Amino acid sequence: xxxxxxxxxxxxxxxxxxxxxxxxxxxxxxxxxxxxxxxxxxxxxxxxxxxxxxxxxxxxxxxxxxxxxxxxxxxxxxxxxxxxxxxxxxxxxxxxxxxxxxxxxxxxxxxxxxxxxxxxxxxxxxxxxxxxxxxxxxxxxxxxxxxxxxxxxxxxxxxxxxxxxxxxxxxxxxxxxxxxxxxxxxxxxxxxxxxxxxxxxxxxxxxxxxxxxxxxxxxxxxxxxxxxxxxxxxxxxxxxxxxxxxxxxxxxxxxxxxxxxxxxxxxxxxxxxxxxxxxxxxxxxxxxxxxxxxxxxxxxxxxxxxxxxxxxxxxxxxxxxxxxxxxxxxxxxxxxxxxxxxxxxxxxxxxxxxxxxxxxxxxxxxxxxxxxxxxxxxxxxxxxxxxxxxxxxxxxxxxxxxxxxxxxxxxxxxxxxxxxxxxxxxxxxxxxxxxxxxxxxxxxxxxxxxxxxxxxxxxxxxxxxxxxxxxxxxxxxxxxxxxxxxxxxxxxxxxxxxxxxxxxxxxxxxxxxxxxxxxxxxxxxxxxxxxxxxxxxxxxxxxxxxxxxxxxxxxxxxxxxxxxxxxxxxxxxxxxxxxxxxxxxxxxxxxxxxxxxxxxxxxxxxxxxxxxxxxxxxxxxxxxxxxxxxxxxxxxxxxxxxxxxxxxxxxxxxxxxxxxxxxxxxxxxxxxxxxxxxxxxxxxxxxxxxxxxxxxxxxxxxxx
Numbered sequence: 001x002x003x004x005x006x007x008x009x010x011x012x013x014x015x016x017x018x019x020x021x022x023x024x025x026x027x028x029x030x031x032x033x034x035x036x037x038x039x040x041x042x043x044x045x046x047x048x049x050x051x052x053x054x055x056x057x058x059x060x061x062x063x064x065x066x067x068x069x070x071x072x073x074x075x076x077x078x079x080x081x082x083x084x085x086x087x088x089x090x091x092x093x094x095x096x097x098x099x100x101x102x103x104x105x106x107x108x109x110x111x112x113x114x115x116x117x118x119x120x121x122x123x124x125x126x127x128x129x130x131x132x133x134x135x136x137x138x139x140x141x142x143x144x145x146x147x148x149x150x151x152x153x154x155x156x157x158x159x160x161x162x163x164x165x166x167x168x169x170x171x172x173x174x175x176x177x178x179x180x181x182x183x184x185x186x187x188x189x190x191x192x193x194x195x196x197x198x199x200x201x202x203x204x205x206x207x208x209x210x211x212x213x214x215x216x217x218x219x220x221x222x223x224x225x226x227x228x229x230x231x232x233x234x235x236x237x238x239x240x241x242x243x244x245x246x247x248x249x250x251x252x253x254x255x256x257x258x259x260x261x262x263x264x265x266x267x268x269x270x271x272x273x274x275x276x277x278x279x280x281x282x283x284x285x286x287x288x289x290x291x292x293x294x295x296x297x298x299x300x301x302x303x304x305x306x307x308x309x310x311x312x313x314x315x316x317x318x319x320x321x322x323x324x325x326x327x328x329x330x331x332x333x334x335x336x337x338x339x340x341x342x343x344x345x346x347x348x349x350x351x352x353x354x355x356x357x358x359x360x361x362x363x364x365x366x367x368x369x370x371x372x373x374x375x376x377x378x379x380x381x382x383x384x385x386x387x388x389x390x391x392x393x394x395x396x397x398x399x400x401x402x403x404x405x406x407x408x409x410x411x412x413x414x415x416x417x418x419x420x421x422x423x424x425x426x427x428x429x430x431x432x433x434x435x436x437x438x439x440x441x442x443x444x445x446x447x448x449x450x451x452x453x454x455x456x457x458x459x460x461x462x463x464x465x466x467x468x469x470x471x472x473x474x475x476x477x478x479x480x481x482x483x484x485x486x487x488x489x490x491x492x493x494x495x496x497x498x499x500x501x502x503x504x505x506x507x508x509x510x511x512x513x514x515x516x517x518x519x520x521x522x523x524x525x526x527x528x529x530x531x532x533x534x535x536x537x538x539x540x541x542x543x544x545x546x547x548x549x550x551x552x553x554x555x556x557x558x559x560x561x562x563x564x565x566x567x568x569x570x571x572x573x574x575x576x577x578x579x580x581x582x583x584x585x586x587x588x589x590x591x592x593x594x595x596x597x598x599x600x601x602x603x604x605x606x607x608x609x610x611x612x613x614x615x616x617x618x619x620x621x622x623x624x625x626x627x628x629x630x631x632x633x634x635x636x637x638x639x640x641x642x643x644x645x646x647x648x649x650x651x652x653x654x655x656x657x658x659x660x661x662x663x664x665x666x667x668x669x670x671x672x673x674x675x676x677x678x679x680x681x682x683x684x685x686x687x688x689x690x691x692x693x694x695x696x697x698x699x700x701x702x703x704x
Contacts, residue, residue, distance in 0.1 A: 023055055024048040025095045025102030035084040036239055037112035043067075045095035045102065046077045058096040061088070065096070086112035111239075179225040187225065248274060248337045250282070250330040253310055258374055258433065261348030265318035269328035269339060270310035280330035280337070282311055287324040318346045320372045323406045345373035345406060347431070349440040355475050357537040358417045360448035366396075366411040367442055369427030375401045376429035376438075379410045384424045419446045419471040419507045446471050447539040448508075449530050457636035458518050460549035460572065465514040468528035468541070469502050472509060479531040480511055485524040520572035520607040523547045546608070546636070548573030550629065550643030558619040560650045565616040569629030570609050571641045575602040576631040579612040584625025589614065594623065600631075616647065624649045 027046045035041055045057050051071060057078045058068040066088070071078035082093075089112075092105040181187040226241045255267030273279055284291040284299065291299075299313050315322055323346045328339040350370040358365050371379065379399055381389045389412060391397045396413040408429065414421055422445055428437040448471035454464050470478060482489040482497065489497075493513070500510030515522055522545060529540035550571040558565040569579070579600045581589040589595045596615035603609050610631055616623050630642040 021052050021055070022100055023051055023057075023097040025097070025100070025104070027104050028093070028095050028102055028106045030106055030108070033107070034109040035111065037084055037086050037110055038239070039084040041082040041084055041108065043080050043082050043093070043106065044077055045071075045080065047071075047075075050074045050076050055097055059093055060096045060101065061091050061093055062101070066093070084108065084110045086110050176229075177227045179227070181223040181225060248272065248280075248330070248332050248335055250280075250328050250337050250339045252328070252339060252342045254312065255342070255344065257343065258345040258347050258431070259318050260438075261320065261346055261372070262317045265315040265322055265344070265346070266312060267326060267342065267344060268310045268312045270304060270308055271328075271330045271337075273307055273309060274332050277332040277335075279309065280332045283329045283331075284311075284313065285327035285329070286322075288327070320346050320348065320406075322346050323373055343374075347371070347373035347429075347434075347438060349427070349429070349438060350407075354441075355443045355445060355533060357445045357447055357532060359539065360419055360446055360471065361416045363413070363416040365417070366398075366413040367425060367444060368409060368411045369440055369442070371408045371410075371429040371438060373406055373408075374431075375403075375408050377432050378430040379408060380428050380430075381410065381412045382426045382428065384426075417444075417446055419448045420504070422446050422471065422474060422507060443475060445474055445532060445537075447530075447532060447537060449528060449539045449541045451526070451528055451541040451543045453526075453543050453545065455637070456544055457546045457548060457573070457638070458522075459638050459641070460519055460547050461517045463514070463516050464518045464522065464545065465512055466526055466528075466543060466545075467500055467510055467512050468530075469500070469508050469510040470528075470530040470539075471507055473532045476532070476534050478509065479535065481529040481531070482511075482513060483527045483529070486527070518545075518547050520547045520549070520609075523573070523607055546574045548633070548636075548638055548641050550631075550641050553644040553646075555646040555648060557648045557650060558616070558624065561620050563619050565619045565623075565647055567614040567616065567627055567629075567645050567647065569612040569614070569631075569643050569645065571612075571629070571631045571643060572607060572609055573641065574608055574633070576600060576610045576641075577634045578632050579610070580630045580632070581612075581614050582628040582630065583623075584627065586628075589627075594618065619647070619649055621649065623647065 024047065025045060026048045029044045029046070030041055032041075043059055045059075051073060053073045055071050056068060057071050057080065058065045059080050059082055060066065067080050067082045069078050069080040088108065089110040090107055092107050094105045095102040179187045228239045250269060250271040253268045253270040255265075259265050269282065269284070271280055271282060284295070286295070295313070298315060299311050301309060301311050303309055311328075313326075323344065326342045326344060328342075330337045348371070350372060356367055367381075369379075369381075381397060383389065389395055389397060394415050396415060397410065398413075399408070399410045401408045410427060412425065424441055424443050426439055426441045428439045430437040450469045451466060452469070453466045458464050468480065468482070470480070472478070482493070484493075496514055498512050498514070500512045502508040502510045511528070513526070525542055525544050527540055527542045529538060531538050548571070550569065556565065556567060569581075579597075581595070581597060583589050583595075589597065591597050594617055596617065598613040598615070601611045603611060612629055612631065614627065614629070624647050626644055626646045628642055628644055630640055633639045
């Protein structure tokens, strides 16, 4: 029930109107039975007789009332305008007045056209449909907003993609043509090869065109017009669809993928000046971090043409911090377009130590070289002879690239490092796009100090020497320091140090310390310290010397016979294992009635001395004589050392045998002289008297 009928029922209910007359329909007609979708169709409903009063006449498909018009009193027909719709194709239509519906009906063929897009990357367009009617000269324009949908989830893809746009009709008898209209409004047929569009037809109901790739001038702000002409008998209708494109795009246009450290770096980001929005807001990122104010200040904007602009980021001297993934974003109002990621590497080597000092025999320390930037095609270690090293049983080479830190490390380890490995090592990195390799050098010095001595155990009064052999520095003069028992050599000790001649004079030097006759005071710990790299690196070696030997032989006068005597034996050197005493007859002494042996004692003050004591309980002629003290060590040469001690007894009468013998001899001599004197006196001087002789004898006795 429509609005008019509802009003009439209300009036009837209130008694303010009379019932509407019943109209008898005689027919329903139209000028054509084939129309295009959107055409205005003029339908005529005829009555059997003039109507008495004005009446509302409708067109219906029995389910819905589609159109209406008012028939004036006295008329026998009314014209009702109906817009052709695809949904009403081949649907019977009738005239209707109140509850009366005409028995006759009319059926139309409605031509229609639809458009399809495939992989469309344009954001929004306008769809305009034009209607041209051959009957009645009516003209109607529909301006409708429509989105251009895409098959991909991205809002905008890069401009390199071709885009296919199609016009589809639902009737076979149709002719479809395409036109390209630029921003100046000048149309061109797509048959013109200079336009760059390709046109193809896949059937009588479908026609498609493909946009040119990488040609923003033919797309942004321009239009494609699809015109479909329908022919049915003598009837003809034309429909048009217009596609207007607005382009969003940002892309990289300049800059190399890698630059050397401290050289200029330049990268450009180009973008489209959108026909509808204008210049976008462009922002830069490095490794997903927004540019700093200093980086932003290094960006300049340049005009490419009336459609494109670009921003250029320039760095006069690139640093390692400029390495990474660059991003460029263009914001067209609420729409943001992001460029593909752009990786730029700053190549160079992290400065290693110019000199590296390793210890002789080290098998774990590696020399390391680190290149910054992208991964090199090849990285090698070379010696001073130019030959590249390869991994072997004694050489281990490893490589590792860190894509996060943009570092490529290559290490070399010798198993083990030896003094002959001292060399200048060169690390090289080769890149495919760079003719000459990047390189860095490191000088390796092997620290080695060795002490060799005549022996660690010496017998006193023999010659002793220590040789300190050390590896050459090659970077600075080595400084040698000698010490004994942690005390630096005295000036006198330094005077007897001489230069040695090592077997490998290419890699080593040596010094020799010589003592012609060692004494117990020469015992101790000797140390040779070598300072490398101007004293920054040191290494040393030590050796011990033990001088063994007893004191000089000695004589001990024992107390008078029957008394106790004590013999003390002193032997220098480290602690002896045992001591053995021998009596004057060469027999081993054991503790008992005659002798007592005290335990062996070792004293360190100021030199090491082994002290042994023997007690002779009763001295007599049997115990007097030479005793031998012999000490023994478990190891080392000499492993024995001895000392001789002579024990002498004192005479018990107070007059020694020597004195008695001397007196007897003197008396004999005196008597002989006296006899001779008397003989001469009797012969020559008879006057000599006896008293004088006695006086002379008494005098001689007193002298004796």
